[in-house]
Amino acid sequence: MCPCESLIPLVDPRTDSTQSEEAQLGQVDASLRGPVLFFVAKALGWLVLGSLFALVAAIKLVNREFLAGHEFLTYGRVFAAAVDALIYGWGCQAAFAVALWLMARLCRVQVKHLGLLYVAGVFWNVGLLWGVAAIFLGDLTSVPLLELPGHVLPVLLASYVLIATWGVLCFRYRQTTPVYVSQWYLLAALFMFPWMLFTAMMGVFYAPGRGVVQSIVDAWYVGGMLWLFFVPVALAVIYYLLPKILGRPLFVYYLATVGFWTLLAFGGWTGTHFLVYGPIPVWMQAVGLVGNTVLIVPIIVAAFNHHVTAFGAAATVWQSPVLRFTMYSALALTFAGFMNLLTSTHAAALTISMTAFNVGTVLHLFYAVFSMAVFAALYYLLPRICGREWPSAILIKAHFWAAALGGGILVLALYYFGWRQGEQINNPEVDFLGIVKEGALNQTSVAALALLAIGHLVFLVNFFWLVASAAWDCAKSCLMSGLAMVKGGGR
Amino acid sequence: MKNLPLLYCGIIFMLVAPWCGLILASNVQLGGLEPGLSSADDTGGPLYPKPDGGLAGQGREVYTTLGCAECHTQQVRPASATLMLSQKVKLKDGEEMRDVILSPDIARLWGKRGTVPRDYIFQDRPLLGFVRNGPDLADVGSRPISAADSDWLYVHLYDAQAVRPGTVMPPFRYLFTVQKINGQPARDALKLPDSEPIRPPAGYEVVPTARAKALVAYLRSLKLDYELQEAKFAQ
Numbered sequence: 112m113c114p115c116e117s118l119i120p121l122v123d124p125r126t127d128s129t130q131s132e133e134a135q136l137g138q139v140d141a142s143l144r145g146p147v148l149f150f151v152a153k154a155l156g157w158l159v160l161g162s163l164f165a166l167v168a169a170i171k172l173v174n175r176e177f178l179a180g181h182e183f184l185t186y187g188r189v190f191a192a193a194v195d196a197l198i199y200g201w202g203c204q205a206a207f208a209v210a211l212w213l214m215a216r217l218c219r220v221q222v223k224h225l226g227l228l229y230v231a232g233v234f235w236n237v238g239l240l241w242g243v244a245a246i247f248l249g250d251l252t253s254v255p256l257l258e259l260p261g262h263v264l265p266v267l268l269a270s271y272v273l274i275a276t277w278g279v280l281c282f283r284y285r286q287t288t289p290v291y292v293s294q295w296y297l298l299a300a301l302f303m304f305p306w307m308l309f310t311a312m313m314g315v316f317y318a319p320g321r322g323v324v325q326s327i328v329d330a331w332y333v334g335g336m337l338w339l340f341f342v343p344v345a346l347a348v349i350y351y352l353l354p355k356i357l358g359r360p361l362f363v364y365y366l367a368t369v370g371f372w373t374l375l376a377f378g379g380w381t382g383t384h385f386l387v388y389g390p391i392p393v394w395m396q397a398v399g400l401v402g403n404t405v406l407i408v409p410i411i412v413a414a415f416n417h418h419v420t421a422f423g424a425a426a427t428v429w430q431s432p433v434l435r436f437t438m439y440s441a442l443a444l445t446f447a448g449f450m451n452l453l454t455s456t457h458a459a460a461l462t463i464s465m466t467a468f469n470v471g472t473v474l475h476l477f478y479a480v481f482s483m484a485v486f487a488a489l490y491y492l493l494p495r496i497c498g499r500e501w502p503s504a505i506l507i508k509a510h511f512w513a514a515a516l517g518g519g520i521l522v523l524a525l526y527y528f529g530w531r532q533g534e535q536i537n538n539p540e541v542d543f544l545g546i547v548k549e550g551a552l553n554q555t556s557v558a559a560l561a562l563l564a565i566g567h568l569v570f571l572v573n574f575f576w577l578v579a580s581a582a583w584d585c586a587k588s589c590l591m592s593g594l595a596m597v598k599g600g601g602r
Numbered sequence: 603m604k605n606l607p608l609l610y611c612g613i614i615f616m617l618v619a620p621w622c623g624l625i626l627a628s629n630v631q632l633g634g635l636e637p638g639l640s641s642a643d644d645t646g647g648p649l650y651p652k653p654d655g656g657l658a659g660q661g662r663e664v665y666t667t668l669g670c671a672e673c674h675t676q677q678v679r680p681a682s683a684t685l686m687l688s689q690k691v692k693l694k695d696g697e698e699m700r701d702v703i704l705s706p707d708i709a710r711l712w713g714k715r716g717t718v719p720r721d722y723i724f725q726d727r728p729l730l731g732f733v734r735n736g737p738d739l740a741d742v743g744s745r746p747i748s749a750a751d752s753d754w755l756y757v758h759l760y761d762a763q764a765v766r767p768g769t770v771m772p773p774f775r776y777l778f779t780v781q782k783i784n785g786q787p788a789r790d791a792l793k794l795p796d797s798e799p800i801r802p803p804a805g806y807e808v809v810p811t812a813r814a815k816a817l818v819a820y821l822r823s824l825k826l827d828y829e830l831q832e833a834k835f836a837q
Contacts, residue, residue, distance in 0.1 A: 172735070172770055175762075175769075175771065175772045175773070176772075176773070179772045179773050179775075180775065180776070181776075182668075182776045185668055185772060185774070186672065186673070186772055187668055187669015187670060187671070187672040187673070188668070188669045190669065190672050191669055191672060249667040249668075250667065251666065251667050251668075251669050252666065252727065253665075253666045253667075253669060253670075253671040253672070253727070253729055254727065290606065290609070295609060298609070298613065299616075302613050302614075302617065303613075303617060306617050306621075310621065310625060314625060315727070319726070320628065320629055320633060321629075321632060321634075321635060321723055322635065322720075322721075322723040322724075322725055322728055323628075323632065323719045323722045323728050323730070324629055324632050324633055325727060325728060326728050326730050327624060327625070327628045328625055328628075331620065331624050331625060335620075372616075375612070375613065375616035376616055378616075379616065379619065379620030379621070379624075380620050380623065380624070382624070383624065385732070386730070388679040388680065388682075388683040388705075388716075389677045389679075389717075389730060390677050390716075390717040390718050390719050390721060390730070391628070391719060392628075392631060392632070392719070393682075395624065395627075395628065398623070398624070461683055461684070464679070464683075465675050465677075465731070465732070465733060465734045466733065466734065467733060469732060469733065470732075470733060532734075536706060536710075536734065537706040539706055539709035543710065543737050544766060544768055544769060545768075547734075547735055547736065547769070547770055553770070
């Protein structure tokens with residue numbers, strides 16, 4: 112017998128297929144309780160921290176003397192720390208938790224050997240904490256989305272490989288056929304992320320390209336992270352939750368294949384649109400704009416599948432907190448696709464280049480699409496993992512409104528004022544100082560970010576309340592059964 | 603989807619295609635760029651750009667680690683970056699107002715020409731920037747504010763409000779020290795305008811630290827004062 116074969120039972124995560132579907136799903140949820148709670152707790156911690164950093168950065172643009180006496184709190188560092196805390200602390204870890212749970216559930220398999228997952232999770236968090244601390248202390252690289260010191264990235268990459276392996280193993284040992292659209296998206300995202308991070312790490316830090324080659328690698332990484340990692344995870348969640356909760360089949364499921372392949376085909380070509388009119392070859396700028404334009408194809412497919420499926424069920428969507436978040440994300444994705452299309456023309460690209468509009472584009476996909484979808488998934492999965500309903504419906508509502516309004520206002524403000532900023536920069540008769548000191552964008556950002564920070568704090572409280580209640584239930588039932596045993600023994 | 607080998611191969615292909623198309627291609631096209639002549643006829647002339655060095659190199663590190671690139675870009679959009687609407691620009695060499703087609707950046711006098719990949723070949727890490735919360739700095743060293751005998755940049759770093767009222771740029775006072783005046787004021791002591799609210803007490807002066815000097819040296823070194831065959835000054 113091949114020695115490898117003796118290892119197979121160790122990693123084989125299949126559930127007992129003789130059991131009912133409900134029992135299998137119960138097994139899957141139980142096996143994932145620890146790691147999912149671990150990653151979600153860490154992700155929410157980073158989300159709150161990142162929101163606070165972003166809020167401080169925004170306040171500094173309104174009041175330039177705010178915390179101005181401390182070098183470690185200078186705007187550039189706080190902003191960079193906010194971006195990395197949100198992307199790698201919240202975004203990636205929340206994606207890991209949701210992707211592992213969704214993959215395991217769709218494949219009907221359990222996750223085994225959790226020790227390695229925890230080790231990977233601890234390394235990810237320690238690495239990131241080290242990196243963010245280094246940004247504050249002055250080891251900032253000033254490379255968009257890769258502000259962390261170069262030596263932190265291998266730690267993140269190694270941790271990721273350990274984490275993602277379980278997702279891929281789940282898929283390898285799946286007990287279900289055929290493979291559902293959410294599984295395609297998750298599998299693609301799990302493969303794409305390390306490839307992009309490795310390329311960016313090498314191309315910028317360890318084998319840096321000459322001059323602007325690094326900027327091209329970075330732009331490719333930013334576009335790839337948005338369209339090939341965060342958006343696929345969001346789509347996997349929407350495709351899973353929408354038909355499941357509504358109890359309806361997808362409107363045009365057969366077109367989902369087209370949507371999947373076109374997203375993958377075009378998503379990797381979009382990044383260079385951030386460098387339009389920059390010092391890179393013109394053909395690369397054109398590729399970025401074309402990539403952005405043709406992304407409308409997968410967006411339209413997704414829109415048909417999501418909106419038409421949900422059509423006529425507005426009351427159900429409104430009543431279900433999970434569906435509210437899900438539909439917000441689906442609508443935001445459609446909106447993002449059309450914004451992309453409209454801003455890929457020559458005149459629009461010239462107007463928005465190097466303005467707050469670009470920040471709006473990133474935030475739109477990362478927050479309004481990805482984060483809202485992940486919130487939906489967490490509201491759905493955490494009660495199942497913990498075996499208990501959410502303790503407070505009011506806190507869920509408060510979180511929804513804070514996230515929906517805060518995220519929506521922030522993105523729209525960045526679009527509107529970014530556009531105006533671009534128009535004014537492009538008119539040399541307007542004094543530059545007059546453009547940047549215009550306070551409306553900065554004040555709106557502060558209000559929206561404060562709303563977001565409150566919403567995230569509310570979610571964190573509700574989460575810990577849920578976990579504590581579940582732990583208390585568990586302790587109580589253990590105590591009762593213990594007492595019953597003692598009583599039984601006494602008789 | 604039932605054809606799983608197609609799924610696996612497809613995902614890998616979708617990964618490799620943009621990687622080859624953008625990453626590999628940019629390395630092939632730009633990875634071997636060397637300094638160039640200003641003009642094809644000028645065969646014996648100097649090669650541009652020149653590498654950073656000395657104090658400016660250290661200043662670049664200060665610029666990077668303070669996160670200046672979060673607000674300032676270093677890329678001038680070329681003449682093609684225009685809606686082809688002529689823009690009235692007061693030309694430097696005269697008072698005459700002329701209608702010329704310029705990119706907005708060139709019209710704002712942020713540079714006499716657009717930047718091209720060759721301009722960045724000696725930069726260990728190009729700091730192109732993402733958003734313009736502040737003006738572009740690719741050619742800041744050519745502006746009068748950067749003149750060697752002016753302490754405008756120092757005062758601007760100490761408190762930008764003192765020279766640009768209304769600006770959102772934060773003060774970087776930690777790049778300066780306040781010291782007691784011993785006899786004569788130090789040669790590099792800042793001449794703060796009367797409007798500056800945060801002043802040293804009587805008998806004290808504000809002097810730049812080594813990091814401030816390096817940062818200013820770096821800013822002064824940022825110049826697009828040379829032409830390349832692929833990037834000529836706008837007319």
